[in-house]
Amino acid sequence: MAFTLSGDDAIQTLQPSPIPEPYWVAFSASAAKLVNIALKDDGYPQDDAWLDVLAGNALETQSLKFSNPIATVYSGHQFGVWAGQLGDGRAILLGDINGQELQLKGAGKTRYSRMGDGRAVLRSSIREFLCSEAMHALGIPTSRALAVVGSDLTVRRETMETAAVCARLAPSFIRIGHFEHFASTQNIVQLKELADLLIDQHYPDCRDSKNPYLNLFQKICERNAKLVAQWQAVGFCHGVLNSDNISVLGLTIDYGPFGFLDQFQVDHICNHSDQGGRYAYHRQPQIMHWNMACLASAFIPLLELAHSEAESQELLSNALSEFPVIYGQSWQALFRQKLGLESTRDDDIELIERLLQAMHDSRVDFTNLFRKLANINTNAPVSEIKLRHDFIDRDSIDQWFNDYIARLKVESTVDAERKSKMNGINPKYLLRNHLAQVAIEKAQQKDFSEVARLLQILENPFDEQEEYEEYAVPPSPDLAAIEVSCSS
Template sequence: MAFTLSGADVCQPTLPTPIPDPYWVAFSSSAAKLIGLEVDDSGLPQDPTWLGLLAGNQLVANNQHFLNPIATAYSGHQFGVWAGQLGDGRAILLGDIAGQELQLKGAGKTHYSRMGDGRAVLRSSIREYLCSEAMHSLGIPTTRALSVVGSDLPIRRETSETAAVCARLAPSFIRIGHFEHFSTQQNIARLKELADLVMKNHYPECMNAESPYLDLVKKISARNASLVAQWQAVGFCHGVLNSDNISALGLTMDYGPFGFMDYFQIDHICNHSDQAGRYSYHRQPQIMHWNIACLASAMLPLLELQEESETAMNLLRSALDEFSDVYTQQWQALFRQKLGFKTTQEDDMKLLERLLQLLHDSRVDFTSFFRGLGNILTHESVEKILLRNHFVNRELIDKWFTDYVLRLKSENSIDEERKLFINKVNPKFILRNHLAQRAIELAQRKDFSEVQKLNAILSKPFDEQLEYAEYADPPTPDLRAIEVSCSS
């Protein structure tokens, strides 16, 4: 639903800055269905005026008019430090279409750009496009990417690159930073207006709760706890879990220096700028919980409208405790499924913890390993399990496989049925950094075929797609050093 708050303290009218000679880089016919946008046989909009709209060069496409675009104000914590007012520095919200907000990322300066140019480059735009759509196909809540429009306009980052505009869709782009913004300003009226808007449009069940604002915190907390459990289950690392990058709807958003783990490392860092490892793989649940605590702190003034201050704080502390319960339950359920278990047994988590340690010690490819579990035949000896060849300590992994097979046998499952089950929860294809980099390098030479091909493969991550088997392979040693930073 459209962002309906108004006023200079909330948002600023912002016209996109046109780019010269725009051209299509990528377009998601899947995301287009969300807004009823019809495409032709080439997979592009039937109406050619959409190119100008999604480039930021015009505000009308066919019968769609977006005459009041805005950039919104928000604040937040960045790398654990209060950063004050931030806002949409390079995102412009065009408006609402079919219940989805349409936002242009990289369409020029806004009131909140500070020292930035408001632009995005082709490299980061392609990465966001591919990952947004890949996450959707994995069944993980996310903002969507409708398109990438390119231009030869030069943009300076570490080197000279070319400009691009990524069009994004979401029911709402409201983030925890919006709540922090008004709370820090002690603007309780605006804070209440924002919370009421979010409840009305996205959490209507909260409006009838005994304590609506407390219930809203719990609901947002639960969605994000479930979200981060889903990230862990596919080895996804966000890279910059600042409070202003956390969705109030529990969506994965603001794709920057993200990465899917290849070779498993419990403390894997995907963001080259994160030298302290604040946002490493194993810390993501803790950091998400910390961000929910930021939300709870921001919402305290609204609870104090109904409760004594101490009572309100105690209620929020209790609500925060529920995050861990939701996360743990979801994480355990997901990893049981990844192991092919349909029942719950007491020692399952001990078995999983042993496995994760062995994966870490031998740097085994996370995605390929879990996918390969479906090939295990319970009547064969452990020595015939090919996955064991990826581990350094054969004695320990053989002991683990022995215990694992016994656990599988306890369910009396049929190998063929279990393989189908495992392959439905363990993807074969993920957006590996080296695959994205190859698509980007070709795109920088005006060859966008690999972006299209990769998007098509990732749209069916659980299918075998034997003709694209090489896209499931982990990177060779020479491709493991690809680094991604906050620069985009």
């Protein structure tokens, strides 16, 4: 087991709670390759025992036995407020397979469930499954989703719903909240054990550095700065960037009320429960930086093993100040690529920001706009660019297109080459909320075909896939109003 700390207060060893009459809802053949699961022609495991294992009803397949399932404690800040002790309230870690931790989300109560029932529902499990695999296909670091197993077991949320278990994979599910917990309880022994475990298993280069724990902090910051830049570049809103939802490996984890932008609004809020807009699209970089500050506070005792308190704080503060620099560099590089720009010019940022402002003012579809920019003929007049009709201020956007075409002509690539490169970074297909909702509603009627179809489409987000053209169309006004909350 990768997560091993001294004492029994950090880990609970327990069995998952069985669900009655489990059935397959979805399965990722791509994720199954990570853990060497042999599949039948229908894309499901050859060993039928996997259904019961991933449902939480058994711990053994023909070739594997999970002897020590666990739940772990962590703490954290939720919506900017210290929430105290939290933990795996409905997630149980079965064990390691081929360097991947296999965790069941919705597998029953743990000692960390507080007032929860330890279950997940079908709708949220489908959303996490599809988005995890979609993000992987987009090249964005993420936990993976192996399967969703359903049951007719009912659980109460706003209404009565059916339960499901989402089996997910990651090299580690350690999060900022784990460090915050041991720092807040002043358990320096376990705090150090956790940092050493992370270095040994995931950041081995830190071991030989002059200051291993400072170097570890720097690398965690760097990964998460680059991660949030990637989110911004595809218009992804996480929805609940609490410190206990942030991976120390720089992975996107804990998919809840997430959403991809349809009409571009820089201040878009995807989580209906986020009434103050703390986790709005434009605030995600700032909030991730804030979460890294929470981690810095938790790391102070580690640096104090070799430095004074004042020195430790100064070292961590200096490291933390690099976050916006790394984020800014990553964001600029990604948006240059989205515009097909290979060289770097000082006025590129103004060009990007002018476009985003125009998109915001006119509520232009984020994904389709960047995808269609690849089709521009740099030798044709601006008046022939169809995209200009998506904007309210025609004179302003015409000037932008003139400036953009002039900038493209500075590049050495021809239009066909530029289009190919832009289509390799600007996806055509994303998990828009209305698409997920259709799949969920069919699944609630025991029709899982749309889940499988969406998975197939989202695994190839940059391909044209002409037979699925309607899946790239923005939602109608009534479907665009779908609201997603923290409830799951």
